[in-house]
Amino acid sequence: MWNNLADRLTRAWDSKVNTRHDMQREKSEDDEGSNEINATKVSQFLRQNPDFLEQYIMNEVDLEQLERWMIRRTQRSKKLMQPGTNKNSQLTNSLQKRPTKAHVLWELANCISSATNATGFHLYLVDGDPEVLSLYTEHTDNSPPTIQRIKAGFSIPKYVARTREPVRVSKGDIDSRFPEGIARSKEVEHILCQAVVQPDNKVIAIIELHRDRNGFPFHEEDEEISCSYLVWGGIALHYAHLFLSMNKQKKLNEFLLAVVKSIFQDMVSMDTLVMKVMNFAQRLVDADRASLFLVDSKTKELYATIFDVGIEDSRRQTQPKQESGAKKDTEIRFPIGTGIAGQVAMSGEIMNITDAYSDPRFNRSVDQQTGYKTETILCMPIFIRGVVIGVVEMINKRSGYFTKEDEEAFETFAIYCGLALHHAKLYDKIKRSEQKYKVALEVLSYHGTSTEEEAKQLLQEGLPETIPDIDTVRFNSFQISDMEKVKYTTYMFIDLFGLSKFDVKTLLRFSLTIKKNYRRVPYHNWTHGFSVANTMYTIIRKTKDVFRPVEKLALFIGSLCHDLDHRGKNNKFMLDTASPLAAIYSTSTMEHHHFNQTVTILQQDGHNIFAKLNSHEYKQVLGLVKHCILATDLALFFPNRAKLTTLIEEEKFSWSVLEHRLLIQTIAMTASDLSASAKPWDIQIRTVKVIFEEFYQQGDAERAAGRTPIPMMDRSQTDQQAISQVGFLKDICIPCYTLLNRLMPETGELLDMCQANLNRWQQIANDNEKLASEKENK
Incomplete structure (x- = not known):
């Protein structure tokens, strides 16, 4: 898919470059005053009369000949394009290495910037609301990208996000649409701003190209070059999103399969099984720690004997003695309705908290007992036959906040977690019944066996002879x-x-x-x-x-x-x-x-x-x-x-x-x-x-x-x-x-x-x- 995208982008770029070169040659021939009909003049005429060219091809050229031309053009483009020599191949390699939406958009903006001779660009991500944009920047020192939310004011990127109309303006232009001016930087003199639109007609990003005072204003030709990239870029991003979704679903399926295998193959005890399941959950959403609270229906309380799954060695020094990541001698209990976990147990609804200490529902007493500070929480109820039997808490996502995708994946996982708990309880009951059976058998054996x-x-008394x-x-x-x-x-x-x-x-x-x-x-x-x-x-x-x-x-x-x-x-x-x-x-x-x-x-x-x-x-x-x-x-x-x-x-x-x-x-x-x-x-x-x-x-x-x-x-x-x-x-x-x-x-x-x-x-x-x-x- 990525190679095909690069081919198409290369053809678009080659077409524009060839057009410029041909126009220069035609101009020099015209200056010489040559009236001879030759290939150059025919090419000039066709370029100046694209409607005639289209009508001629549609009416005079048969389909098979047109297909042969297309095949030759494709083969020639592939021969001319060498990997690593232009921005298109860089985009292809980037797509193959890091097919994330933001990174693909960044590389696409790089390609457009190079093709239009821009001196720089800004990439704005659109997440639903066109009035709330995020300025995305990647760095060359392998540090993570930065994302800056832009909410206030009305700017060119917001206008383009809202109207989907491309904008070409220069600093000296007077445009009532942009009373704040066209640029926030003194170096920016000219701007070309366009939306990246997916096939489902959804705006996902805005690319704002810049030229400084030494450059020329952006022209219609630059806009066409940019559009040719954006059309295929939007399609590529759509398929990249599908690819990522399918790949993520595949990983989730493999993950859930591993959970199911664990449920049915490693059923040694309830604590051992649930510990393994919790470790799976922690990796699923990239959480720092995980906790499982079970519902005590008699006392109307939540309790946890399996707690702090995944705690790091550096933090264990401040904790009571632990074994396999769970406290063995401490049981945490609190009433249902207390804290985030208590609220989830009572309501049966998911809670995604981005700042625990600013949420009045958060129960700080658990942190006080453990000496650990909770920042972000993803809390999910566990159901068996429509009844909440427990709550799973994921604490402190290692990078950023818990996302909607984390919620969806975790919701699926909660079903398997409930299955694991149900089977573990049954297994424990069977084990207890087995022990009771052994005791009963021992008692019966004592009373039903000869001494x-x-x-x-009888041996001393002897057996009768006849x-x-x-x-x-x-x-x-x-x-x-x-x-x-x-x-x-x-x-x-x-x-x-x-x-x-x-x-x-x-x-x-x-x-x-x-x-x-x-x-x-x-x-x-x-x-x-x-x-x-x-x-x-x-x-x-x-x-x-x-x-x-x-x-x-x-x-x-x-x-x-x-x-x-x-x-x-x-x-x-x-x-x-x-x-x-x-x-x-x-x-x-x-x-x-x-x-x-x-x-x-x-x-x-x-x-x-x-x-x-x-x-x-x-x-x-x-x-x-x-x-x-x-x-x-x-x-x-x-x-x-x-x-x-x-x-x-x-x-x-x-x-x-x-x-x-x-x-x-x-x-x-x-x-x-x-x-x-x-x-x-x-x-x-x-x-x-x-x-x-x-x-x-x-x-x-x-x-x-x-x-x-x-x-x-x-x-x-x-x-x-x-x-x-x-x-x-x-x-x-x-x-x-x-x-x-x-x-x-x-x-x-x-x-x-x-x-x-x-x-x-x-x-x-x-x-x-x-x-x-x-x-x-x-």
Whole structure:
């Protein structure tokens, strides 16, 4: 863009210079009295008759020829122009090095001054109001430019800024428009003053060219030369402004991206995160210091623990001891409405203060506490969901005052600052919740974990050498105590797997903790867990080598742990009541929880019964334990049964196929879980009693929540027990044991006992129906 501008300016300058030279040559030829028609005379005629030239070109020269001429002229101009040899190339280089509006205008004025042979110039910047101009001057000693506001009086630059008309006057001229005279300097004799107008018709500057008494007055030709520069200069400035805006926006976007990365990658603590964000903000607006005040909604105060971000070492000597730019032992507090920050917190509006001590709202007490003098302030509210949660203050811009652009950039940043604060607070809450969780886990672990003394006592008492009927469906879990169940569990484990890879003390400790982690609910308690494990032990013993060692281990431990921490409510109840467990596990809610409890116990010190397994075995057994526990969700039984039934009927089932083995494991788990239906009648009756008591407790909870329980869980419909048992045994238990019996005939006793119980329940249901019918007839 800058090279193109230089080309155009060069062409304009060359055109004017060539015109002067040609006119001189034409004058000498005319003086010689030559009447011969030659190139010189034709050129003279065309220059004196530009309308004829324009008409001739428009009517006689075709467009393609005109384009060729333009291309040649452009190429010739580029060849003639050498970088660094004229003002145009200086302008180009300047634009590339420092593309600021004021500097570009200064270099443009330099170019025009040189092209018109002016002895000097003044550059006036226009910022909105044409009556308020700023005299801009750059220096050659690398010192910063100076800007002097001109408000009083009515001068030529103000006239041009207001009317946009160029002015050419000399000192001796009488002009009623300028009663104060044409110049403030004795050396200035002649003036050419013109406005720099952007394509949007906005006056942005006035260039006032000067010639001293040794120079000639400015003529129309000088004005045309100046105009040719100003036209392209105005366009260049417009695009330079766009370039600067885009570049600044790019930097702002990169800056905000860095802030967002900091928010999500460096979230260690609220203080650390906010400190980093404040450092970003300080660099954004080039402030000397930054402060963050948070709103205490309870006390209606602003407080700051992160204060004086960016304080310099030279000033820290007068401050209390600081770390990382923030006071650690001093908290600044003051009521909302006090000071600039308090006003912003109350009003929710931005404040840009150019002189803090002359503003009556400024609270000097903070400076008195810190020993630092505040001069300029940019104060911004931080919102979360429309509520002011804090205030960010930028103190003392290092160069000048905080600008409108600073406000706009800072306003965008305040949004991200609010996001950072919000996430930091959430992070702190999560960290606190995590610590509370650890404390709760420690407490629960203490009360829900077996002690060393308990394990030692059981070890001293010793395990039974034999247990009558332990491997039959007739074994009655109700007849032994909870501690005996721990011993019997260890006995069954050692009987199945030996002690070559396991430790008896660890097994006892593990079994004791399993016992403690079954809740005291009517049915899904330690007795049920032990009973299911006992049935699985029976299946494994009777089927001998059907299952592989790692599968046996997973089936037994899965059965023992399959209902850990059961609350006496089914999955549907958990979902309906929006239980926290249902929020964690959307499917097989309680079964996932049972497995996670199993893993938690295994991870406790002295409880890892799989510690001597190699990594492959350990990973495999845990995966199978999870598979077995999830299989106890009755919702999964139906699709599993359908798949396995299809394989058997189509004679595709194979013990060598892993998927088929997994399916039979799920059926074996369901069979063990439902084993109360395959026990002798006295055990069946006692089990059904506690099952329905648990059902009724859930029904009571549903009724209390305003829902109507199903008849099976309705305490007022006890006559439904028999018929519900008939449906349960017929639709679920019998199909399960039948399928198991087809693949493992050794389990036939389960099917026989379940069928016998079904017959008894059917008889009771028939009797109940008969009695009900008789009552209706009466």
